[in-house]
Amino acid sequence: MDAEQPRAPIEPASGQVPNAGQIEQWAREGEQWVAEADRYDAMLQSFGAAVLAAASLSPGERVADVGCGNGAMTIDAARRVGPNGRALGIDISIPMLDLARRRAKEAGVGNVEFVEADAQVHPFGGGSLDAILSRFGVMFFDDPQAAFANFASALRPRGRIAFVCWQDLFQNQWMLIPGAAAAQHVGLPQMEPGAPGPFALADGDRVEHLLASAGFRDVSLESIARPMRVGSDVDDTVAFFESTDIARRLMADAAPDKVAAALDAIREALIPHAGEEGVVLSGTAWLVTARKP
Numbered sequence: 001m002d003a004e005q006p007r008a009p010i011e012p013a014s015g016q017v018p019n020a021g022q023i024e025q026w027a028r029e030g031e032q033w034v035a036e037a038d039r040y041d042a043m044l045q046s047f048g049a050a051v052l053a054a055a056s057l058s059p060g061e062r063v064a065d066v067g068c069g070n071g072a073m074t075i076d077a078a079r080r081v082g083p084n085g086r087a088l089g090i091d092i093s094i095p096m097l098d099l100a101r102r103r104a105k106e107a108g109v110g111n112v113e114f115v116e117a118d119a120q121v122h123p124f125g126g127g128s129l130d131a132i133l134s135r136f137g138v139m140f141f142d143d144p145q146a147a148f149a150n151f152a153s154a155l156r157p158r159g160r161i162a163f164v165c166w167q168d169l170f171q172n173q174w175m176l177i178p179g180a181a182a183a184q185h186v187g188l189p190q191m192e193p194g195a196p197g198p199f200a201l202a203d204g205d206r207v208e209h210l211l212a213s214a215g216f217r218d219v220s221l222e223s224i225a226r227p228m229r230v231g232s233d234v235d236d237t238v239a240f241f242e243s244t245d246i247a248r249r250l251m252a253d254a255a256p257d258k259v260a261a262a263l264d265a266i267r268e269a270l271i272p273h274a275g276e277e278g279v280v281l282s283g284t285a286w287l288v289t290a291r292k293p
Helices: 020-035 037-055 072-081 093-108 146-153 173-186 204-213 236-244 245-251 256-273
Strands: 062-066 084-089 112-116 129-135 155-166 217-231 278-290
Touching: 020 037, 020 093, 020 245, 037 129, 037 155, 037 217, 037 245, 037 256, 037 278, 062 072, 072 084, 072 112, 072 129, 084 093, 093 112, 093 217, 129 146, 146 155, 146 204, 173 236, 173 245, 173 256, 173 278, 204 217, 204 278, 236 245, 236 256, 236 278, 245 256, 256 278
Parallel strands: 062 084, 062 129, 084 112, 129 155
Antiparallel strands: 155 278, 217 278
């Protein structure tokens, strides 16, 4: 496949675009992820490595990376399946896909394609894939049941899926520490359990049910915790958090003095986590694997 192939359109279903809210959000948030691409890759690399190890890709296989973002794990997967294999990166963020294509071209990886599409409804081609991967890209679907059913239909018999998704907020310092500090001054948004977002699949029982209902077998969830270097120092980390879409939404309606107080509180909360390696916070995820019968 050619890393420079044109984007596929996101197809509407029944006159409505699925996941319209997420498509709108990631049009904004994707810009920040591109600007901070190296930081995000460093933060999440160990989780992606766990996904690739669990997937056990072989030369010549066809693999898709759902929610591929800036393409780092997709390119790694393409290298693992070799020139006779193929890797597809799929995402709804145009800025991130543009960076992914540039990265693949600069790396000389030609057996990869990046497509703008919604994986919940994208026609992958029945039984065309050996494996589906995702590094924190499967938590944002309006209808996760439909999404996992679509993944199952895309896999060949005995094909497998491997992904990571965040566990509960309280198990994830990278969000809990700055979020709790800021909340003292600007409050917290109401979050419906299971709604699309970073922690939508925090409930392991729900993940097992979704996969089993979609037809997957041998479902396994492993809890993995990894250190995440969020910034070089406290000020760098505060500036990074302030730039995120989550922080902008959290502070959008707050008075300037409340925003300033929230940022000061985040700074104080991060000081105990700063050291020679920078500001390091923990992240805890489910490493999920399953097979199609």
